[in-house]
Amino acid sequence: MQLTVWTYEGPPHVGAMRIATALEDVHYVLHAPQGDTYADLLFTMIERRAKRPPVTYTTFQARDLGGDTADLFKAAARDAFARFQPKAMLVGASCTAELIQDDPGGLAKALALPIPVVALELPSYQKKENWGASETFYRLVRALAGPHAPAPGTKRAAREPGVRARCNLLGPTALGFRHRDDVAEIVKLLDSIGIDVDIVAPLGATAADIARLGEADICVPLYPEIAGQAAAWLAKTFDQTLVRTVPIGVGATREFVAEIAAAAGLDASAILADMPTRAPWYSKSVDSNYLTGKRVFVFGDATHAIAAARIAARELGFTVVGLGTYSREFAREVREAAKLYGIEALITDDYLEVEAKVAELQPELVLGTQMERHIAKRQGVPCAVISAPVHVQDFPARYSPQMGFEGANVLFDTWVHPLMMGLEEHLLTMFRGDFEFHDGAGSSHLGAGKSHAPANAAAEKPTPAQDAPIVVAAAPAAAGPIVPVWAADAEKELKKIPFFVRGKARRNTERFSVERGVAVITVETLYDAKAHFGR
Numbered sequence: 001m002q003l004t005v006w007t008y009e010g011p012p013h014v015g016a017m018r019i020a021t022a023l024e025d026v027h028y029v030l031h032a033p034q035g036d037t038y039a040d041l042l043f044t045m046i047e048r049r050a051k052r053p054p055v056t057y058t059t060f061q062a063r064d065l066g067g068d069t070a071d072l073f074k075a076a077a078r079d080a081f082a083r084f085q086p087k088a089m090l091v092g093a094s095c096t097a098e099l100i101q102d103d104p105g106g107l108a109k110a111l112a113l114p115i116p117v118v119a120l121e122l123p124s125y126q127k128k129e130n131w132g133a134s135e136t137f138y139r140l141v142r143a144l145a146g147p148h149a150p151a152p153g154t155k156r157a158a159r160e161p162g163v164r165a166r167c168n169l170l171g172p173t174a175l176g177f178r179h180r181d182d183v184a185e186i187v188k189l190l191d192s193i194g195i196d197v198d199i200v201a202p203l204g205a206t207a208a209d210i211a212r213l214g215e216a217d218i219c220v221p222l223y224p225e226i227a228g229q230a231a232a233w234l235a236k237t238f239d240q241t242l243v244r245t246v247p248i249g250v251g252a253t254r255e256f257v258a259e260i261a262a263a264a265g266l267d268a269s270a271i272l273a274d275m276p277t278r279a280p281w282y283s284k285s286v287d288s289n290y291l292t293g294k295r296v297f298v299f300g301d302a303t304h305a306i307a308a309a310r311i312a313a314r315e316l317g318f319t320v321v322g323l324g325t326y327s328r329e330f331a332r333e334v335r336e337a338a339k340l341y342g343i344e345a346l347i348t349d350d351y352l353e354v355e356a357k358v359a360e361l362q363p364e365l366v367l368g369t370q371m372e373r374h375i376a377k378r379q380g381v382p383c384a385v386i387s388a389p390v391h392v393q394d395f396p397a398r399y400s401p402q403m404g405f406e407g408a409n410v411l412f413d414t415w416v417h418p419l420m421m422g423l424e425e426h427l428l429t430m431f432r433g434d435f436e437f438h439d440g441a442g443s444s445h446l447g448a449g450k451s452h453a454p455a456n457a458a459a460e461k462p463t464p465a466q467d468a469p470i471v472v473a474a475a476p477a478a479a480g481p482i483v484p485v486w487a488a489d490a491e492k493e494l495k496k497i498p499f500f501v502r503g504k505a506r507r508n509t510e511r512f513s514v515e516r517g518v519a520v521i522t523v524e525t526l527y528d529a530k531a532h533f534g535r
């Protein structure tokens, strides 16, 4: 077993908790030792949920292990039913309780509760959180919708003329990365096409909703890591049309609209002709120095990582230098996607490997999870979060979807701004010796000469030598005076620097070259000078 401080995913019973917590009237009885209740904090602290997850723990202690822990479980399940009156119950064991082999499923069955009880077999030492969520949702869907399944091979009856197509959105959970806002965005988008969303599950669904998931015409697994398995079963069992495109980014949203409109027999050309998003124009209008060719490293769950790489390369003009996932179940899809960018996918759940890769590739932007946010911070690289694992700031009060056309706007803002800030920061370090830009200079909009410099700022004032004109004769005596010339590509690179600081960059680079006896300034010299003055 590998011990680590951080992990991308929790154990599978945390995945099961995410499903139970998303639902309205389903309770989860978890055989777990005292201490495992920490998982509640994930929901109330990080997601700011107003109520505790619907989970009852048996909370056995060390001294209980010599006695009858099976009885403890039965009592907990009986009490949970009496107290919470759920419409369905999930039962299972946490990692530690799995070792005492009490069989929660069999024990719950012996109680003969008057509601459906779904026993979860979640092997904690082999599987992780997303798999646990997927398995839980699949088992629950089979248990509740299964009794309503038509005979195998039955075809869906044609819709009455004038009746709008109905679709289910599957996969959003509690503690999901922007799931709440994604659902709102996609419901709005589908309404504009002429499609009704019948059930969103598990987020906000009841046990009765799950039981009638087979009624809709179309089934959309918005988060394939969580809903792919259940959606495939529903589509096959109830002859529903499966729409597989995940609408993240302008291109994918267009494809999603076209695919689901075709499934509903509708024409979406008006919506596609008049997309309500500013992202494409904004990405064209931004100074290409900010975006074009920026080297970006992408890591996250498989769906978000694949989508992010596509948007980065095709919609923003970045160069994808790294792509990876911790979702081992989707390794094949991520490897295929990586081939599109001529790179090899990084499939790992060891954040140290990811950190080493970021250090090796030295990207200019990291698009990753909260783990990569920490990694990027340590390495001084701008970063935007694109995927779970989540942090409290991934549940903003404002509306902030990742999916659909508004999601594309949000992605543009979130990914481009760190780069702009990065540029500003490098200018600040490069020109901090300049009379206009040094740390003590007051803001220009507050009027010339108004400085907020600390009392000792005089000591930090640029020395005359720094501002003095370049004295070419200061070059090494043996080599004689050197007048460095600019290579064409370096001159071109220089032009990418904003005009208001370009003169300073030119002078600094020339001084740097003279001091080192460099006769021809190349792009490399320009960046060496930048690094030198940025220290």
Ligand code: SF4
Residues within 6 Å of the ligand: 370, 371, 390, 391, 392
């Ligand atoms: S991202 Fe937030 S929750 Fe995760 S380790 Fe950092 S501080 Fe803790």
